[in-house]
Amino acid sequence: MYTSKNKRVNQMLNLFLSSKDLITIPELEKQLSISRRSVYYSIEKMNQFLDEKGFDKVINVKNLGFYLNQETISALEKSKRFNNEKNEEFFNFSGKQRIETIIWLLINREKVSLTLIETKFDVSRNTADKDFKKISCILKDYQLSLSKNSGGHTINGPEIQKRNWIYEQFSKGNPILFSLLAKRVKSVQNINPLLKEFERMTGNFFTDDAFICLSAYLDWYIDRIQNPVNRLENTNVIPSNLIALEWAQKFLFKNHVVNLGEASYLINTIHSSQFDKANKEYGGIQEILPIAKKIIFRFNRIAGVNLRLDSLQVNLSTHLLATYYRIKYGISYKHPDLDLIKQKYEQLFSFTKFSVRPFEEFVKKDIPDDELALIALYFGGEIKAIEAENLKKQKNDVMIVCSSGIGTSRILKQQLEDRFPEVAFSKPYNTLSYENSSLEDIKLIVSTIKIKNRKGINVLKVSAIPGKQDWKNIESALKKEGLVKTKNPKMNIEGLLDI
Structure with a gap:
Protein backbone atom coordinates (compact mmCIF):
# COMPACT_ATOMS: atom_id res chain seq x y z
CA MET A 1 0.00 0.00 0.00
CA SER A 79 -1.37 -0.12 -5.00
CA LYS A 80 2.34 -0.67 -5.10
CA ARG A 81 4.27 0.37 -2.04
CA PHE A 82 5.29 4.02 -1.88
CA ASN A 83 7.49 4.04 1.21
CA ASN A 84 10.51 6.04 2.22
CA GLU A 85 12.92 3.56 0.67
CA LYS A 86 11.27 3.97 -2.72
CA ASN A 87 11.38 7.72 -2.38
CA GLU A 88 15.09 7.88 -1.60
CA GLU A 89 15.84 8.33 -5.31
CA PHE A 90 14.50 11.89 -4.95
CA PHE A 91 16.16 12.75 -1.62
CA ASN A 92 19.57 13.71 -3.03
CA PHE A 93 18.30 15.89 -5.86
CA SER A 94 19.92 19.29 -6.35
CA GLY A 95 17.68 22.36 -6.22
CA LYS A 96 17.62 22.55 -10.04
CA GLN A 97 16.73 18.86 -10.39
CA ARG A 98 14.01 19.18 -7.78
CA ILE A 99 12.45 22.18 -9.57
CA GLU A 100 12.52 20.38 -12.95
CA THR A 101 10.79 17.36 -11.38
CA ILE A 102 8.14 19.55 -9.75
CA ILE A 103 7.37 21.24 -13.10
CA TRP A 104 7.06 17.76 -14.64
CA LEU A 105 4.61 16.80 -11.88
CA LEU A 106 2.61 20.01 -12.34
CA ILE A 107 2.22 19.36 -16.07
CA ASN A 108 1.33 15.70 -15.60
CA ARG A 109 -1.13 15.89 -12.71
CA GLU A 110 -3.88 18.22 -11.63
CA LYS A 111 -2.44 19.43 -8.32
CA VAL A 112 0.89 19.41 -6.48
CA SER A 113 0.83 20.36 -2.80
CA LEU A 114 3.54 21.56 -0.44
CA THR A 115 3.05 18.36 1.59
CA LEU A 116 3.74 16.21 -1.49
CA ILE A 117 7.00 18.09 -2.14
CA GLU A 118 8.04 17.76 1.52
CA THR A 119 7.37 14.04 1.44
CA LYS A 120 8.77 13.25 -2.00
CA PHE A 121 12.02 15.22 -1.67
CA ASP A 122 12.51 15.21 2.10
CA VAL A 123 12.64 19.02 2.31
CA SER A 124 11.11 21.55 4.68
CA ARG A 125 7.89 23.39 3.96
CA ASN A 126 9.88 26.60 3.65
CA THR A 127 12.10 25.05 0.93
CA ALA A 128 9.05 23.71 -0.90
CA ASP A 129 7.45 27.16 -0.78
CA LYS A 130 10.63 28.78 -2.19
CA ASP A 131 10.71 26.17 -4.98
CA PHE A 132 7.20 27.16 -6.09
CA LYS A 133 8.23 30.83 -6.20
CA LYS A 134 11.20 29.98 -8.44
CA ILE A 135 8.98 27.80 -10.63
CA SER A 136 6.53 30.67 -11.04
CA CYS A 137 9.35 32.83 -12.48
CA ILE A 138 10.54 30.05 -14.82
CA LEU A 139 7.04 29.44 -16.17
CA LYS A 140 6.61 33.09 -17.21
CA ASP A 141 9.07 32.45 -20.06
CA TYR A 142 6.65 29.80 -21.36
CA GLN A 143 3.49 31.92 -20.93
CA LEU A 144 2.46 29.62 -18.08
CA SER A 145 1.50 30.47 -14.51
CA LEU A 146 0.77 28.86 -11.15
CA SER A 147 -2.42 29.10 -9.14
CA LYS A 148 -2.99 27.85 -5.61
CA ASN A 149 -5.99 26.61 -3.67
CA SER A 150 -6.63 24.38 -0.69
CA GLY A 151 -5.70 21.26 -2.67
CA GLY A 152 -2.31 22.54 -3.85
CA HIS A 153 -0.72 24.23 -6.88
CA THR A 154 -1.89 23.86 -10.46
CA ILE A 155 -0.33 25.02 -13.72
CA ASN A 156 -2.28 27.25 -16.11
CA GLY A 157 -1.66 28.25 -19.71
CA PRO A 158 -1.71 26.99 -23.31
CA GLU A 159 -1.30 23.25 -23.84
CA ILE A 160 1.27 23.97 -26.56
CA GLN A 161 3.52 25.75 -24.05
CA LYS A 162 3.33 22.85 -21.59
CA ARG A 163 4.40 20.52 -24.38
CA ASN A 164 7.19 22.92 -25.38
CA TRP A 165 8.68 22.74 -21.90
CA ILE A 166 8.66 18.93 -21.94
CA TYR A 167 10.06 18.76 -25.49
CA GLU A 168 12.82 21.22 -24.60
CA GLN A 169 13.90 19.09 -21.63
CA PHE A 170 14.10 15.95 -23.76
CA SER A 171 15.99 17.80 -26.51
CA LYS A 172 18.58 18.85 -23.90
CA GLY A 173 18.92 15.21 -22.85
CA ASN A 174 17.65 16.10 -19.37
CA PRO A 175 18.58 13.04 -17.25
CA ILE A 176 15.79 13.76 -14.75
CA LEU A 177 13.01 13.41 -17.32
CA PHE A 178 14.60 10.37 -18.93
CA SER A 179 14.84 8.72 -15.50
CA LEU A 180 11.14 9.42 -14.88
CA LEU A 181 10.38 7.48 -18.08
CA ALA A 182 12.77 4.64 -17.20
CA LYS A 183 9.93 2.27 -16.30
CA ARG A 184 8.39 2.75 -19.75
CA VAL A 185 11.31 1.47 -21.81
CA LYS A 186 9.14 -0.93 -23.81
CA SER A 187 6.58 1.71 -24.74
CA VAL A 188 9.39 4.11 -25.74
CA GLN A 189 10.88 1.40 -27.96
CA ASN A 190 7.49 1.02 -29.66
CA ILE A 191 7.95 4.53 -31.08
CA ASN A 192 11.15 3.61 -32.91
CA PRO A 193 9.51 1.71 -35.83
CA LEU A 194 7.15 4.66 -36.37
CA LEU A 195 10.08 7.08 -36.63
CA LYS A 196 11.86 4.68 -38.99
CA GLU A 197 8.72 4.69 -41.12
CA PHE A 198 8.88 8.50 -41.31
CA GLU A 199 12.51 8.29 -42.49
CA ARG A 200 11.57 5.73 -45.15
CA MET A 201 8.61 7.76 -46.44
CA THR A 202 10.38 11.14 -46.58
CA GLY A 203 14.06 10.32 -47.15
CA ASN A 204 14.95 12.50 -44.15
CA PHE A 205 17.05 10.80 -41.49
CA PHE A 206 17.32 12.00 -37.88
CA THR A 207 20.54 12.46 -35.96
CA ASP A 208 21.01 9.94 -33.15
CA ASP A 209 20.29 12.58 -30.50
CA ALA A 210 17.10 13.68 -32.28
CA PHE A 211 15.92 10.07 -32.61
CA ILE A 212 16.38 9.45 -28.87
CA CYS A 213 14.68 12.73 -27.97
CA LEU A 214 11.67 12.05 -30.22
CA SER A 215 11.27 8.47 -28.98
CA ALA A 216 10.98 9.68 -25.38
CA TYR A 217 8.88 12.75 -26.15
CA LEU A 218 6.38 10.98 -28.42
CA ASP A 219 5.89 8.23 -25.84
CA TRP A 220 4.93 10.95 -23.34
CA TYR A 221 2.84 12.73 -25.99
CA ILE A 222 0.79 9.62 -26.86
CA ASP A 223 0.00 9.06 -23.20
CA ARG A 224 -1.00 12.70 -22.78
CA ILE A 225 -3.44 12.94 -25.68
CA GLN A 226 -5.30 9.84 -24.55
CA ASN A 227 -7.13 12.34 -22.36
CA PRO A 228 -9.30 14.44 -24.75
CA VAL A 229 -8.92 17.44 -22.43
CA ASN A 230 -5.23 17.67 -23.43
CA ARG A 231 -5.86 17.53 -27.18
CA LEU A 232 -5.55 20.55 -29.43
CA GLU A 233 -8.62 21.90 -31.15
CA ASN A 234 -9.56 19.97 -34.26
CA THR A 235 -9.38 21.86 -37.55
CA ASN A 236 -10.38 21.60 -41.20
CA VAL A 237 -7.07 23.06 -42.42
CA ILE A 238 -5.08 20.36 -44.22
CA PRO A 239 -1.25 20.63 -43.88
CA SER A 240 0.50 21.29 -47.19
CA ASN A 241 3.05 18.47 -46.82
CA LEU A 242 0.97 15.44 -47.81
CA ILE A 243 3.71 12.85 -47.16
CA ALA A 244 4.18 14.07 -43.58
CA LEU A 245 0.39 14.31 -43.16
CA GLU A 246 -0.07 10.69 -44.21
CA TRP A 247 2.54 9.59 -41.68
CA ALA A 248 1.11 11.75 -38.85
CA GLN A 249 -2.45 10.50 -39.39
CA LYS A 250 -1.26 6.86 -39.34
CA PHE A 251 0.70 7.56 -36.16
CA LEU A 252 -2.33 9.10 -34.43
CA PHE A 253 -4.81 6.52 -35.71
CA LYS A 254 -2.72 3.71 -34.23
CA ASN A 255 -3.22 5.48 -30.91
CA HIS A 256 -6.97 5.96 -31.43
CA VAL A 257 -6.81 9.69 -32.20
CA VAL A 258 -8.27 11.38 -35.29
CA ASN A 259 -7.54 15.10 -35.13
CA LEU A 260 -6.08 17.35 -37.86
CA GLY A 261 -4.95 19.86 -35.24
CA GLU A 262 -2.83 17.18 -33.57
CA ALA A 263 -1.60 15.94 -36.97
CA SER A 264 -0.34 19.45 -37.79
CA TYR A 265 1.32 19.70 -34.39
CA LEU A 266 2.99 16.33 -34.88
CA ILE A 267 4.33 17.34 -38.32
CA ASN A 268 5.79 20.58 -36.96
CA THR A 269 7.39 18.79 -34.01
CA ILE A 270 8.98 16.16 -36.24
CA HIS A 271 10.32 18.79 -38.64
CA SER A 272 11.80 20.83 -35.79
CA SER A 273 14.01 17.88 -34.85
CA GLN A 274 17.50 17.78 -36.28
CA PHE A 275 18.10 15.76 -39.44
CA ASP A 276 21.42 14.09 -40.18
CA LYS A 277 20.50 13.80 -43.85
CA ALA A 278 17.72 15.63 -45.69
CA ASN A 279 16.04 14.70 -48.95
CA LYS A 280 16.61 17.59 -51.40
CA GLU A 281 13.28 16.83 -53.08
CA TYR A 282 11.40 17.08 -49.77
CA GLY A 283 9.45 20.26 -49.01
CA GLY A 284 11.37 23.22 -47.59
CA ILE A 285 14.98 22.30 -48.26
CA GLN A 286 15.02 23.77 -51.81
CA GLU A 287 14.06 27.20 -50.47
CA ILE A 288 16.80 27.13 -47.85
CA LEU A 289 19.73 25.98 -50.06
CA PRO A 290 20.26 29.40 -51.74
CA ILE A 291 19.90 31.13 -48.36
CA ALA A 292 22.61 28.90 -46.90
CA LYS A 293 24.85 29.84 -49.82
CA LYS A 294 24.40 33.57 -49.05
CA ILE A 295 25.18 32.95 -45.38
CA ILE A 296 28.44 31.14 -46.21
CA PHE A 297 29.52 33.93 -48.61
CA ARG A 298 28.82 36.56 -45.93
CA PHE A 299 30.77 34.56 -43.35
CA ASN A 300 33.76 34.11 -45.65
CA ARG A 301 33.79 37.81 -46.42
CA ILE A 302 33.65 39.10 -42.85
CA ALA A 303 35.86 36.37 -41.32
CA GLY A 304 38.51 36.44 -44.04
CA VAL A 305 38.36 32.66 -44.52
CA ASN A 306 37.54 30.43 -47.48
CA LEU A 307 35.09 27.79 -46.27
CA ARG A 308 34.23 25.15 -48.87
CA LEU A 309 30.74 25.67 -50.28
CA ASP A 310 29.91 22.17 -51.55
CA SER A 311 29.49 20.09 -48.39
CA LEU A 312 28.87 22.99 -45.98
CA GLN A 313 25.91 24.34 -47.99
CA VAL A 314 24.02 21.04 -47.78
CA ASN A 315 24.84 20.47 -44.10
CA LEU A 316 23.92 24.02 -43.13
CA SER A 317 20.67 23.85 -45.13
CA THR A 318 19.74 20.61 -43.36
CA HIS A 319 20.29 22.27 -40.01
CA LEU A 320 18.45 25.46 -40.96
CA LEU A 321 15.39 23.44 -42.01
CA ALA A 322 14.88 22.35 -38.39
CA THR A 323 15.71 25.88 -37.16
CA TYR A 324 13.02 27.27 -39.47
CA TYR A 325 10.32 25.06 -37.97
CA ARG A 326 11.41 25.73 -34.39
CA ILE A 327 11.28 29.51 -34.91
CA LYS A 328 8.09 29.46 -36.98
CA TYR A 329 6.11 27.37 -34.49
CA GLY A 330 7.60 28.75 -31.27
CA ILE A 331 9.39 25.56 -30.26
CA SER A 332 12.18 26.95 -28.11
CA TYR A 333 15.65 25.47 -27.95
CA LYS A 334 18.02 26.16 -25.04
CA HIS A 335 21.70 25.49 -25.71
CA PRO A 336 23.28 24.10 -22.51
CA ASP A 337 26.66 25.72 -23.26
CA LEU A 338 25.50 29.08 -24.65
CA ASP A 339 27.49 31.21 -22.20
CA LEU A 340 30.62 29.10 -22.74
CA ILE A 341 30.35 29.42 -26.53
CA LYS A 342 29.83 33.18 -26.30
CA GLN A 343 32.89 33.48 -24.10
CA LYS A 344 35.21 30.94 -25.71
CA TYR A 345 34.26 31.66 -29.34
CA GLU A 346 33.39 35.32 -29.06
CA GLN A 347 34.45 36.31 -32.58
CA LEU A 348 32.96 33.19 -34.18
CA PHE A 349 29.61 33.97 -32.52
CA SER A 350 29.79 37.62 -33.62
CA PHE A 351 30.57 36.72 -37.25
CA THR A 352 27.76 34.15 -37.29
CA LYS A 353 25.27 36.72 -36.03
CA PHE A 354 26.19 38.99 -38.96
CA SER A 355 26.15 36.16 -41.53
CA VAL A 356 22.66 34.76 -40.82
CA ARG A 357 20.83 37.95 -41.76
CA PRO A 358 19.44 36.43 -45.03
CA PHE A 359 17.86 33.61 -42.99
CA GLU A 360 16.32 36.10 -40.53
CA GLU A 361 14.76 37.93 -43.49
CA PHE A 362 13.39 34.59 -44.71
CA VAL A 363 11.73 33.65 -41.39
CA LYS A 364 10.87 37.32 -40.65
CA LYS A 365 12.19 36.95 -37.11
CA ASP A 366 15.45 37.45 -35.25
CA ILE A 367 17.28 34.20 -34.50
CA PRO A 368 17.65 33.57 -30.73
CA ASP A 369 21.19 33.29 -29.35
CA ASP A 370 20.66 29.61 -28.51
CA GLU A 371 19.99 28.86 -32.19
CA LEU A 372 22.92 31.08 -33.24
CA ALA A 373 25.20 29.00 -31.04
CA LEU A 374 24.28 25.86 -33.00
CA ILE A 375 24.90 27.55 -36.35
CA ALA A 376 28.21 28.96 -35.08
CA LEU A 377 29.34 25.42 -34.29
CA TYR A 378 28.87 24.47 -37.95
CA PHE A 379 31.23 27.23 -39.04
CA GLY A 380 33.61 26.46 -36.18
CA GLY A 381 33.73 22.78 -37.13
CA GLU A 382 34.53 23.63 -40.74
CA ILE A 383 37.29 26.07 -39.75
CA LYS A 384 38.71 23.56 -37.29
CA ALA A 385 38.88 20.87 -39.98
CA ILE A 386 40.73 23.20 -42.37
CA GLU A 387 43.17 24.48 -39.76
CA ALA A 388 43.83 20.97 -38.41
CA GLU A 389 44.74 19.90 -41.94
CA ASN A 390 47.06 22.90 -42.32
CA LEU A 391 48.72 22.30 -38.95
CA LYS A 392 49.22 18.63 -39.78
CA LYS A 393 50.98 19.53 -43.03
CA GLN A 394 53.12 22.26 -41.51
CA LYS A 395 53.96 20.59 -38.18
CA ASN A 396 54.54 23.94 -36.49
CA ASP A 397 55.99 24.53 -33.05
CA VAL A 398 54.88 28.15 -32.62
CA MET A 399 51.61 29.72 -33.76
CA ILE A 400 51.54 33.39 -34.79
CA VAL A 401 48.25 35.19 -34.12
CA CYS A 402 47.21 38.73 -35.08
CA SER A 403 43.98 40.66 -35.59
CA SER A 404 43.65 39.98 -39.30
CA GLY A 405 46.29 37.41 -40.27
CA ILE A 406 47.86 39.70 -42.87
CA GLY A 407 50.13 42.72 -43.24
CA THR A 408 52.54 43.38 -40.37
CA SER A 409 52.03 39.84 -39.06
CA ARG A 410 53.76 38.48 -42.15
CA ILE A 411 56.69 40.80 -41.50
CA LEU A 412 56.74 39.48 -37.93
CA LYS A 413 56.83 35.90 -39.24
CA GLN A 414 59.78 36.75 -41.52
CA GLN A 415 61.69 38.36 -38.64
CA LEU A 416 61.02 35.39 -36.34
CA GLU A 417 62.27 32.91 -38.96
CA ASP A 418 65.41 35.02 -39.57
CA ARG A 419 66.29 35.15 -35.86
CA PHE A 420 65.27 31.58 -34.99
CA PRO A 421 65.69 29.44 -38.14
CA GLU A 422 65.56 26.20 -36.13
CA VAL A 423 61.96 26.89 -34.98
CA ALA A 424 58.92 26.06 -37.14
CA PHE A 425 56.59 29.08 -37.10
CA SER A 426 53.05 28.87 -38.45
CA LYS A 427 51.46 31.15 -41.01
CA PRO A 428 49.72 34.15 -39.36
CA TYR A 429 46.33 33.17 -37.89
CA ASN A 430 43.49 35.58 -37.17
CA THR A 431 41.48 35.39 -33.93
CA LEU A 432 38.71 33.31 -35.49
CA SER A 433 41.12 30.68 -36.82
CA TYR A 434 42.89 30.59 -33.46
CA GLU A 435 39.62 30.05 -31.58
CA ASN A 436 38.75 27.07 -33.78
CA SER A 437 42.17 25.47 -34.38
CA SER A 438 43.10 22.19 -32.72
CA LEU A 439 46.53 23.53 -31.55
CA GLU A 440 47.95 20.07 -32.17
CA ASP A 441 51.74 20.00 -31.53
CA ILE A 442 51.78 23.76 -30.82
CA LYS A 443 54.07 24.57 -27.89
CA LEU A 444 53.91 28.38 -27.83
CA ILE A 445 51.68 31.15 -29.20
CA VAL A 446 53.11 34.54 -30.18
CA SER A 447 50.33 37.10 -30.60
CA THR A 448 50.15 40.79 -31.48
CA ILE A 449 46.75 41.06 -29.74
CA LYS A 450 45.36 39.98 -26.40
CA ILE A 451 43.83 36.51 -26.73
CA LYS A 452 42.50 33.92 -24.30
CA ASN A 453 44.74 31.06 -23.24
CA ARG A 454 43.71 27.64 -24.60
CA LYS A 455 44.71 24.11 -23.60
CA GLY A 456 47.30 25.47 -21.16
CA ILE A 457 49.59 26.69 -23.98
CA ASN A 458 51.52 29.84 -23.07
CA VAL A 459 50.57 32.99 -24.97
CA LEU A 460 53.24 35.68 -25.43
CA LYS A 461 51.91 39.10 -26.47
CA VAL A 462 54.35 41.24 -28.47
CA SER A 463 54.23 44.34 -30.64
CA ALA A 464 53.56 43.92 -34.36
CA ILE A 465 57.06 45.33 -34.85
CA PRO A 466 58.94 43.87 -31.85
CA GLY A 467 61.23 46.07 -29.80
CA LYS A 468 64.36 45.07 -27.88
CA GLN A 469 62.41 43.82 -24.84
CA ASP A 470 59.98 41.88 -27.06
CA TRP A 471 62.87 39.95 -28.63
CA LYS A 472 64.28 39.12 -25.20
CA ASN A 473 60.86 37.85 -24.09
CA ILE A 474 60.45 35.77 -27.27
CA GLU A 475 63.88 34.19 -26.88
CA SER A 476 63.23 33.45 -23.22
CA ALA A 477 59.86 31.83 -24.01
CA LEU A 478 61.37 29.71 -26.79
CA LYS A 479 64.13 28.52 -24.47
CA LYS A 480 61.60 27.67 -21.77
CA GLU A 481 59.73 25.44 -24.23
CA GLY A 482 63.00 23.83 -25.35
CA LEU A 483 62.66 25.16 -28.89
CA VAL A 484 66.05 26.90 -28.90
CA LYS A 485 69.13 25.98 -26.94
CA THR A 486 71.08 28.28 -24.68
CA LYS A 487 74.27 28.99 -26.55
CA ASN A 488 77.63 29.06 -24.76
CA PRO A 489 79.56 32.24 -25.67
CA LYS A 490 82.47 31.51 -28.02
CA MET A 491 86.00 32.75 -27.21
CA ASN A 492 86.59 36.05 -28.99
CA ILE A 493 90.38 36.64 -29.46
CA GLU A 494 90.06 40.35 -30.24
CA GLY A 495 87.86 40.88 -27.25
CA LEU A 496 90.26 38.98 -25.03
CA LEU A 497 93.19 41.14 -26.25
CA ASP A 498 91.15 44.29 -25.55
CA ILE A 499 90.62 43.08 -22.00
Missing part, protein backbone atom coordinates in the same frame (compact mmCIF):
# COMPACT_ATOMS: atom_id res chain seq x y z
CA TYR A 2 0.98 3.66 -0.13
CA THR A 3 2.60 5.00 3.02
CA SER A 4 3.17 8.53 4.20
CA LYS A 5 6.48 9.92 5.40
CA ASN A 6 4.58 10.93 8.56
CA LYS A 7 4.96 8.05 11.02
CA ARG A 8 1.72 8.85 12.90
CA VAL A 9 -0.28 8.90 9.65
CA ASN A 10 1.13 5.47 8.75
CA GLN A 11 0.08 4.07 12.14
CA MET A 12 -3.41 5.49 11.73
CA LEU A 13 -3.71 4.14 8.18
CA ASN A 14 -2.80 0.65 9.40
CA LEU A 15 -5.49 0.86 12.10
CA PHE A 16 -8.18 1.80 9.60
CA LEU A 17 -7.12 -0.88 7.12
CA SER A 18 -7.08 -3.62 9.75
CA SER A 19 -10.35 -2.60 11.46
CA LYS A 20 -13.67 -4.04 10.33
CA ASP A 21 -15.73 -1.56 12.37
CA LEU A 22 -15.83 2.17 12.92
CA ILE A 23 -13.01 3.55 15.06
CA THR A 24 -13.84 6.04 17.78
CA ILE A 25 -11.70 8.92 19.02
CA PRO A 26 -11.07 7.22 22.44
CA GLU A 27 -9.90 4.07 20.60
CA LEU A 28 -7.47 6.10 18.51
CA GLU A 29 -6.21 7.87 21.65
CA LYS A 30 -5.57 4.52 23.30
CA GLN A 31 -4.11 2.70 20.28
CA LEU A 32 -1.73 5.52 19.37
CA SER A 33 -1.06 6.76 22.91
CA ILE A 34 -1.76 10.36 21.96
CA SER A 35 -4.08 13.13 23.12
CA ARG A 36 -7.53 13.85 21.69
CA ARG A 37 -6.16 17.00 20.06
CA SER A 38 -3.34 15.02 18.41
CA VAL A 39 -5.89 12.51 17.08
CA TYR A 40 -7.79 15.23 15.20
CA TYR A 41 -4.53 16.72 13.94
CA SER A 42 -3.38 13.30 12.65
CA ILE A 43 -6.75 12.66 10.95
CA GLU A 44 -6.38 16.00 9.17
CA LYS A 45 -2.86 15.03 8.00
CA MET A 46 -4.09 11.63 6.86
CA ASN A 47 -6.89 13.25 4.86
CA GLN A 48 -4.34 15.51 3.16
CA PHE A 49 -2.27 12.46 2.28
CA LEU A 50 -5.26 10.53 0.90
CA ASP A 51 -6.41 13.52 -1.14
CA GLU A 52 -2.96 13.89 -2.73
CA LYS A 53 -3.06 10.23 -3.76
CA GLY A 54 -6.53 10.68 -5.28
CA PHE A 55 -8.34 8.61 -2.62
CA ASP A 56 -11.48 9.48 -0.63
CA LYS A 57 -10.92 11.00 2.79
CA VAL A 58 -11.80 9.36 6.12
CA ILE A 59 -15.58 9.36 6.68
CA ASN A 60 -16.91 10.68 10.02
CA VAL A 61 -20.22 9.21 11.25
CA LYS A 62 -21.40 11.60 13.95
CA ASN A 63 -21.35 10.12 17.48
CA LEU A 64 -20.23 6.72 16.11
CA GLY A 65 -16.71 7.04 14.74
CA PHE A 66 -14.52 7.12 11.60
CA TYR A 67 -13.93 4.70 8.74
CA LEU A 68 -12.47 4.39 5.20
CA ASN A 69 -14.84 3.32 2.42
CA GLN A 70 -14.21 -0.05 0.81
CA GLU A 71 -13.11 1.46 -2.51
CA THR A 72 -10.30 3.42 -0.80
CA ILE A 73 -9.23 0.36 1.25
CA SER A 74 -9.09 -1.81 -1.91
CA ALA A 75 -7.15 0.82 -3.85
CA LEU A 76 -4.62 1.23 -1.03
CA GLU A 77 -4.08 -2.50 -0.67
CA LYS A 78 -3.69 -3.07 -4.41
